[in-house]
Amino acid sequence: MKRELPSDLLLGAKLRLLRMHFESGVGHIGGNLSSFDILMCLYHQMLGRDDAFVLSKGHAAGALYVTLWSKGVLTDDDLATFHRDETRLSGHPPCNGIPEVLFATGSLGHGPSLASGLALAKQLRGEPGRVFCLTSDGEWNEGSCWEALIFAKHHGLSNLTLIVDLNGLQGFGTTKEVANLDSLAEKFRNFGWQVQEVDGHDVAALSAALTSSADSDYPQAIVARTTKGNGVSFMEGRMDSHYLPMDRARYDQAVREIKLAGVPTRDDGE
């Protein structure tokens, strides 16, 4: 059930994400920008009442909060509390306070199993809907991810779609330097999954991949090639965008660049 994701909505939300990170003085912006198009596609085009979503890469909480803001679930007042005392919006998704957040995540390697449990419950009860889970790429260092991969295939969880935000950077190096899993897509195929590889910043391609994943007899993986710090020249592909907040000059530059680039691929909806 594909719905429209207007480019001005996407652009506006991306600018709101930058502003939230700037105002709160919080890092993790790089991994939020790499995930942002995926989250916006999911929430605006895919997720319906019967569906569920688990953000396994909990460090992209900022992108999730702003996506929920763009859906009207969170308000500007909510976003203003991000990372501050007495906030519901902790640096990683909280266990209470936001009904749309099913699980507190942030320790990597939990999401694929949690999503499998949600998908299994739907199967056992014969309920409709699909479960989506977004992981990082470094996260696949965690053995528990592979436990879930084996389980979901073996038990035919065809109502499950895993999405990997393949930005190539992890905590203390590139994914190739730290623990090279290239190619993740090939490994998933070897585990019996159906895999699509897409440009994770091409909204139309993402949308098509997500839509077609919903019609399969197999659990589905979408490996989305992304850029950490996408759209901001001084962040793109840089480790420090994982950790460091922006100063005023950097923030102004980021806003200019995001506005100038607009949205790479216009999705007119169908």
Next chain:
Amino acid sequence: MRAQFCALMVEAAASPDFVFLTGDLGFKALEPVRDALGKRFINVGVAEQNMVSLAAGLARSGMRPWAYSIAPFMYARPFEQIRNDICLHNLSVVMVGNGGGYGYGVMGATHHAIEDYGVMLTLPHMRVLIPAFDGDLRPMVHRLASTESPVYLRLGLSEEPKDLALPQYSAWRQLLSRGSEGRATILAVGPLAGGIVEAARTIPQDRRPSVWLLSELPFADVPQPLIDDLSMSGHLLVVEEHVEHGGVGGMVAQYLLTRGVGPRRFTHLPARGYPSGLYGSQKFHRRESGLDPSSVLGIACQI
């Protein structure tokens, strides 16, 4: 105790939300459960982390998952999944650990669970049930059918004392009354209570210690009759197949001290690990830790 457990799981299969997960354990035991549950019996394979998070996902969807493994693999390997995925969200998942304490005897240290409930009780919302006798399981399982929070169920081998009518199940039970000259109150946790009671009954009646049994943690209150008893006997011994740190001994001592009703003498007899570095049966390991009936009663009766 596992046979009774399986029979109760077969009965529980009638509830459509009941799901049973096992981490590839239960050969020659869980087959009737598998047959009764059909697709709601899931062998997740040797993957305890996945099993616990799956259970969280099932519970979040409104189902009632029970996850089963041997005790050490149930609480230690997937600890973070228990903490983050189940307990932070207060989900109703029952985690069943078979062979608590030194239950797996000569299988060795990796198969023992002598710090399980202490570790589990550090987590929010967690409750621990420790049946001592086969008959304890039915009332426990019956209650768990409607529990709304995480539970760790520590199974062991029932050691029912011969020729003794056990009191009806409750969290605290007095198994043996203290003799008029008895100078100790024994509080035991888990199946080892059976052997202690049986041995205590061979002591002349007037010199017997009282024996109490605790089966549910954490506890809100120590019953007044137990407090009265230990104030008369003057000596409380807490005996448990669990290490000192995080054990019931510390919990009870804290409770009594906080309320100013501590006995004159307090002895904690916990599991002491592997003092000789050698391995053997569950009874061997209890002896090594001084948890066998004669060691316990030797202290209780100052023999």
